[in-house]
Amino acid sequence: MNKGDKKLYIPSDIERKWQEKWEENKIYQPDMKSSPKPYYNLHMFPYPSAEGLHVGNVYAFTGADIHGRFKRMQGYDVFQPFGLDGFGIHSENYALKIGSHPMEQAGKSENRFYDQVKSLGSGYDWSHTLETYDPDYYRWTQWIFIELFKAGLAYRANVKVNWCPSCKTVLADEQVIDGQCERCGSTVEKKDLEQWMFRITEYAEQLLEGLNRIDWTEKVKVAQHNWIGKSEGARVIFRVVDSSTDLSVFTTRPDTLYGATFMVVSPEHPVVERWMDNPGVREYIGKASLKDERERQENKDKSGVFSGAYAINPINNQQIPIWIADYVLMSYGTGAIMAVPAHDQRDYDFAREHELPMIQVVDGEGADLSKEAYTGEGKLINSGEWNGLKVPQEKSKAIQDLKAKGSGEGFVNYHLRDWLISRQRYWGPPIPMIYCQHCADEGKSWFDTDDAKEQKILFSHFRKTKEDVAGWYPDENLPVKLPVIDDYKPLGTGNSPLGNHPEFYEATCPACGGKAQRETDVSDTFLDSAWYFYRYISTDNSAHPWGKELADKWLPPTIYTGGAEHSVLHLLYARFVTKVFKDLGLISSFDEPFPRFFAHGLIIKDGAKMSKSKGNVVVPDNYIKKLGSDTLRTYLMFLGPFNMGGDFRDSGIEGMNRFLKRVWTILTAQTLVSTPLDHTANSEMHQTVKGVTEDIEEFRYNTAIAKIMTYYNYLSRKDEVSRIEAKVLLQLLAPFAPHLTEELWHELGFEESIHISSWPEYDNALIERGVVVIAVQVNGKLRGTFELSAPKASQEEVEKIAHEDQGVQSHLQGKTIHKVIYVPGKILNFVVS
């Protein structure tokens, strides 16, 4: 290369070219069957927004791609797939909005999205793509539903669902924000509907325990921990006076039972029905049900009504009144509580409001019941034989006594609820179940069939579900295809649009052969995304969702990267499904899907989250066209640590483009020499390799890039750059700027791709510098520095030189030196007075 044949860096000239070459040469396609060092580099697959690729997507994909490229150069057989999470309410709404059929729209979005992603130049294996709306994919989603059903983990229940009166549809919990519809802002109502549920609560303990064994971003683990929300306490049974009914409550403080002066049940509690005609009850229930979710959450006032009934406190046989109040939620615990106003602030407030008695049973420091409830620790008083117990430490004594009396037991309650899987929507995988009224009338279900008895089912283990599925049979002729219908708009009747299509729902009962009906709901799209990473490894397998042999080799994914916004839902569902697979024997070697998960940060724009409504969404296309994908990628990674995200600014991206141009120039505009490196050059190079290697390993891409820049700055000041220096510079930069480095790599004369070349090694021995700078401090303040050409010099020698320094001298003058601290090769501190 001579100055004469200088060529300019024009990204559009090289990026497409290399992308095609890479695909042609299959450099990102490991041999799934025989790769000796499998490394499954997974990142969260996106929802293919019709607006196209978002710069936040680019950030997430690039961060994962850099990791993959780095591992590939380190000799791993990196499998990095890409796919689309295309089913769901977002896509459907968009289709509705623009008046195009979701299925048609999916095809368009798919093409556009794949094109855009390809223009990023990431190292994906494009022969293993998947889309959740592809029948070849969702047939297995349906298969999984059936597997869960057979295990007794899918059941039907009447539940309160979120209902948006304006959009006339059911919403998922995650689509309700502060009690309002995320799209139109209407206040969400509750509606009773019979729905399919997954018994995720059966796995609450396992899901909690597993968190201890996985290497995840800490805050995500904490979020899951809180979501599962384990609390340990007791279940206590209260007899209702003059009735054969019992009221069971959950409490974390059974030790304060002597202080229970009344009970409170939720207005939705079934027991309330029998008190409806007592004074004020019907009126209160009516008022409470008028309050919407939001009011109930926001108004923390303590309204309530006396039910007219009394209960017996099992520990002292005292009669206490039963109240009905909406501060007790039907959805947590048993929907009824024992109120201990002296030691629970909410009960305290309620007692004050309604002039109910209060008995202090815990005596501790700072207790002042005239002001507030005392919730701290202390000794029991007014508690009969429990007096003197240290609580809450010794609360197990209370549980023991309750158990002995037969009026309670230790109990663990979880915040986690079962997973509501039904959606009355069109754009999702149909739930593959068939319902037979005839069988239902006879109380029969699939669990009574010979089929069921033949299959080794776990039903007995998960008991209590059978009655919830009477009349239901799985349809194993998969896929149950989603038909193309024109009236796919949500009905708002609690029925899916498929419910208007007899040609879809009419079926034959697999058991009695009579007329039966297909389920017309589709499943939650979180089910699609709970297992997609299993499918990637064998997208063309038509006999099994993933294939045992490949699963043993490639699963679980070596690393998973994605946004922390999926901390709870997606990541929890995937863990649940995996644990079920393990219990069903579908997988054998692991029970956690993501042994390592790294949560990346969020890209914001001018200090604010990007959103369509704010009009500050950055679309990457133009940047790629104008400056190239390499510039955009490297710029995004330079913004800050990958786990922190960053603020997108136009001015910064130009700067990154200039840096890449300079790299281009230094390697094309001068002749590379092949003379051996001197001591300094070696030290600089090995130091850089070490630093960059360690930074990439830890996802500190920003400092890795800074170190590459520093190295470039060093090279640019040298009279001549050697071939080995150029080679290393390109290799270190290759994961960030794959096209530019590939082009220059070939200019250097290499035949094979830089991306499958071996990552440079470093030698610690060569890093040591010949000259070090020693900082001299007096009483901890910097007073001078000097160069030391013998880094191993003794303290005396160093002190001697330090004394010669003018600045140091002036601060030592007239002072007594008490102590000298020397950190070899770094710092010398005189302690004087």
Next chain:
RNA sequence: GCCCAGGUGGUGAAAUGGUAGACACGCUGGUUUUAGGAACCAGUGCCGUUAAAAGCUUGGAGGUUCGAGUCCUCUCCUGGGCACCA
């Protein structure tokens, strides 16, 4: 209220307890260019100064240490999540 994550120049940010501000952006001056842009060179925490020196500086207050952005205690502020969870 509870739980996370953060507070460092004009900006994004760096710093195994050891020279705070690496690396960039921006800005200033210069070279080059018909001009603009680009490229290259020099400078750039604050205060001060012709230039230095001295002084100040990691939200605030204490503490440990020869030495603290970093460790400890208290406190203020910002962002995010959960929230009448019994």
